[in-house]
Amino acid sequence: MLKTGKKLLKYRRFSEEFKKKIVHEYEYGQLSVSSLSETYSISFQCIYRWIHQYSSYNKAGIQVVEMKDSQESKLKAQQKRIAELEQSLGQKQLYLEYLEKMIELANEEYAIDIKKNSNTPPSGGFRTTKKS
Structure with missing residues (x-):
């Protein structure tokens, strides 16, 4: 009450x-x-x-019978697919961060600018770069 x-x-x-x-x-x-x-x-x-x-x-x-291939099962399949894609995206992100770190280390260690600006001219061939 x-x-x-x-x-x-x-x-x-x-x-x-x-x-x-x-x-x-x-x-x-x-x-x-x-x-x-x-x-x-x-x-x-x-x-x-x-x-x-x-x-x-x-x-x-009238007996109501639900089909196995209902929206619910499709929804669960889509949720599973989303989880798989999110996992794949996470792995790709880690790989991308790894590559970024490798580029950074190559730049520090060998003074090689792997990431070139888009406005730089193409390289002249096999010239060696000097360590600084």
Whole structure:
């Protein structure tokens, strides 16, 4: 009981808009019933009741079968691909930093400017450079 004297409800109430939104997400394959249940902390039974109530093609008495190749599996595959690409990008970044350091060391050790400015003329051939 609250200080104002009102009792706390033991269950939640959802607006009709919210229920239709959940059904829409399910019908268009954005999320499965299990992922909707986890995402919004709503029971399976409640979601199935809403599907039977608000869906245009899933009515009570008809068994709802979810396809394995749903949006959820595609989403998981895309997330896995993103993780792989991020890892690859990280490795390339480390390699790039390694090469930058090697260029810097070559410049210090051998006085060779490997990174030439774009406005410098091309080299004259096999002339040797003097150490400074």
